[in-house]
Amino acid sequence: MKYAKLILLYFSFCCFVDSAVAQSIIVDDSKNAQELVENILVNSTCATIANPVASGDNFSGSNKSYGYFNNQGGTFPFAEGVVLSTWSSQNSIGPFIVNRGGGDDRWLGDTDLEQALGLTETINATFLEFEFIPLTNFISFNYIFASNEYQSYFPCEFSDGFAFLIKEKGSLDPYQNIAVIPNTTTAVSSTSIHPFIPPVRTIVGLNPGCSAENESYFGGYNTNASPVNYSAQTVVLNAQSNVVAGRTYQIKLVIADDENEEFDSAVFIEAGSFAPKINLGSDQTVCFGGKTILDAGLTGNTNTYQWFKDGGTTPLGSNSTLEVNSAGQYSVLATLAAGCVATGTINIAYKNPIQKSLTQCGDSSGNATFDLTTLTTEIANGNTNAVEYFETVIDLQNQSPRITNTANYNSASKIIYAKATNNAGCVNVTEITLLVLSTLPAVQKLSFCDNDAIQDGIRVFDLFKDINPKILPVVVSPLTVEGYYLSANDATNRQNALPTNFTSTTNPQTLFIRVENGLDCRGIFEIQLEINIYTPAIPGIIKGTVVNQFSGESNSILIETMVAGDFEYSLDGITFQSNPLFTNISAGIYKAFVRDNSSCGLSFTTVYVLDYPRFFTPNGDGFNDVWLIKNLTIFPNATINIFNRFGKLLKQFNSSNQGWNGIFNGEALPSDDYWFTLKADDRKIIKGHFSLKR
Structure with a gap:
């Protein structure tokens, strides 16, 4: 029995109850059904x-097991x-409180609940039951399940x-339970929605716990600051059902211990939240160029x-249906009656069309003759499909006019559309x-930009790398750039x-590019x-520099810019790189350059890298x-400050001094290792050691 297993556990819990002030809900159980x-x-x-009709506890005095609640402006998700x-x-x-x-x-208990859940x-x-006649085709309401079973x-x-539970009045069919986990028929409960439960030692031994179930719908455990007196609850869930406007339904909301x-x-x-709504159906994805009819479903x-x-605020239509030919949220x-205004929403998306292309040599007017039938087999995708061609999306939607001269269609560069319909009526x-x-x-x-050291308006190009990506129209397969030439005649004759x-x-420098499509056609x-x-x-x-110094081979300079961009970086103004980080930097004075390859702008700043001699x-x-x-x-x-190996101060000097010559109290010190500390303006203390060699 559940009771036998839990009694010892309860007594272990009760000793740890803490007190705290929380913005609790209030409950008024004086209201009738x-x-x-x-x-x-x-x-x-x-x-x-x-x-x-409402029914519940009739054995505990005047208190009822049902009522009205209000969150008093607190954290409970529902105001009332x-x-x-x-x-x-x-x-x-x-x-x-545990x-x-x-x-x-x-x-x-309740027999309808037992029949619906198999208990x-x-x-x-406790149940709340009523008859319900909607003016719309859809009902839903928001709820939270809370339990001390958590x-x-x-x-x-x-x-x-x-x-x-819901069913049409007078129907012999059983009730339908609509308090289920979204997109399933599984009833909401503490066994169907919970996080991972670790093993627990009980009075009868070790219970192994269990894995999480539908954890995304678990709202969390409560504490002594919770607005409700339950150990945990679900997130806000929504129960919904299609109905027929004007028909009478029996609704029964019921809960019971098991x-x-x-x-x-x-x-x-x-x-x-139980207000009737309009169901426009599930969100739709429509074929490119297609149409769909939205129906409020009411008479x-x-x-x-x-x-x-x-x-938007401008009405698109005033009928119970609306024809849609573009993507959006409708x-x-x-x-429906005095004071009764119902709403419904649906998202409409459109499939992207399949992409194909044809290339042909043109005449002096920029037109060419295309054989569209060369694509028919590919568009049909190996099926016995009918393929039709249209000049515009509107023509495609209206199915007229069609392109009839498909074998010798004369046109300038543009986009047209083909529709393939198979025997089952599916359209691509x-x-x-x-x-x-x-x-x-x-x-x-x-x-x-002139990207070499001499700024004279002359530069070296990698023609295929630098220019190919910038040609308009973009050269994509099956087109290829055959070569670059100094004259149109050379390009025509490929010489x-x-x-x-x-x-x-x-x-400026004028060049001619020969573009081919592999069909003995060139432009x-x-x-x-x-x-x-x-x-x-x-x-x-340049925004600034970050210098890592006094680190020998680990010295580095990082150049930071005000914004991101197509930048190159240099420490000498001659050799540039795309990485703003320079490593293994020797001590010295540098000019950090940044050049913008988009605007041809140049900035520089002076950078000092300090380091100490190791001997x-x-x-x-x-x-x-x-x-x-x-x-x-x-x-x-x-x-x-300079010290010997025993920590004795030998010399102290500042940045304007000429350094240390290895003499202390008039005597030349022997070859040995010596230590120093450097305190800079930023109060950072740098320590190191060096060798005196004679």
């Missing part, structure tokens, strides 16, 4: 309510609504039962409709790009092709290359006679 249904749950003129529970509804008021709950074994021993049932290993084995009255549960239903000569798209606003649309290769299209001007690495001779493109020298960028490009040789030969950190004057307040 009619008030709960008409004024709180539905509260809409879009439906007629009849014969509301109806609560049904398996104990006194007043016990639902937070905060959460408890076993309670009830009465004379308080019976046999429910007890302590403790220890209980979700692996136990759950109270609850259901939202097997015994311990560890109670509740369901919280959001006020007003009635007095109904009025307004259709909108993407939140909504309908229907006035292909977007065909017709490209005409003209002999001499308009001159295209391309700008480049005197330029080398791949080409040094310009004038500025000659004239381009003009403008070469711009780098000039100071205004505003500047010096004070032997009077004029080389390395003094230990000195070069360029230290950039830190005017820097102080250096």
Whole structure:
């Protein structure tokens, strides 16, 4: 029995109850069934309510197991609504305190709930039942399931039962439960929605726990700051059902303990969320160029409709249906009776067409004759499909006019459409790009920066790498760039092709590109290359530098820019690289350059990299006679202390001093290792050691 397994566990829990002030819900259990249904749950003129009945705990005094709740502006997700529970509804008021709950074994279960969920021993049932006549074709409401079964290993084995049952009045069919996990028929419970449960040692041994179930719908465990007195709950869930406007339905919202009255549960239903709605169906993806009909699904000569798209305020139609031929979010606003306005929303997407292309040589007018039938077999995709061609999307949608001269279709460069329909009536649309290769299209001007050390408007091009990506129209397969030439005549005759690495001779430089499509068809493109020298960028490009120094071979400079861009970087203004990080930098003074290959702007700044000599040789030969950190004057307040291996201070000097010559108290010190500390202006202390060699 569940009770036997849990009694010891309960007593271990009860000793750790803490107290805290929380913004709890309040519960009013004085309202009757009619008030709960008409004024709180539905509260809409879009439906007629009849014969509301509520039943629950009749054995615990005056407190009821159902009532109205309000979150008092707190954190509970619903501002107000109806609560049904398996104990006194007043016990639902937070905060959460570990408890076993309670009830009465004379308080019976519910046979409709047992039949819907396949249970046999429910007890302590609470239900709210009413008849419902909608003016719309769809109902839904928001709810949260909360339970004290969310403790220890209980979700692996136990759950109270609850259901939202609906059926047409007078029908012999069983109730349908719509309180299910989204896109399934699985009833919502603590066993069907919970996180991973680790092993738990109980009075009868070790329970192995269980893996998570539908954890994305688990709302979390509660604490002594919770607004409700349940150990955990689900996220906000939505129950929904299609209905037929004007028909009478029986609705029964019911919850009960399973097997015994311990560890109670509740369901919280959001006020007003039970209002009828319009179901426009599931979101749709329509074939490219196709149309679809949206239908509010309602009848009635007095109904009025307004259709909108993407939140717009201009109505698209006023009928119960709307023909759609473009993607977007569509909504309908229907006035069904005085004060009854229902809405529905649907998203419409369109499939992208299949992409194909044809290329042909053109005449002097820029037109060419295309044989569209060369694509028919490929578009038909090996089936006995009918393939039809259209000049525009509108022609495709209207199925008229069609292109009839498919074997010799004369056209300039443009996009047309083909529709393939198989024997089953399925449609695929292909977007065909017709490209005409003209002999001499308009001159295209391309700008480049003078990327070598001498800024003279002359540069070296990797023709296929630098220019190919910039040619318009873009050269894609089956087109290829055959070569670059200095004259149209050379390009036409394929003679005197330029080398791949080409040094310009004038500025601007005119070149001719020969483009071929492998079908003995070619086009000659004239381009003009403008070469711009780098000039100071205004505003500047460089944001700053990050210098790692006093680190020997690990010294580095990172150049930071104001914004991202097509930049190159240099520390000498001659050799540039695409990486802003320079490593293995020797001590010295550098000019950091950044050039923008898009605008031909140039910025530079001075960078100091400091380091200390690892040894010096004070032997009077004029080389390395003094230990000195070069360029230290950039830190005017820097102080250096030199020590021997025993920590004795031998020399102290500042950045303006000429260093140390290896003499202490008038005596030349012997060859040995010596240590120093450097305190710079930023108060950072640098430590190191060096050798004196004689």
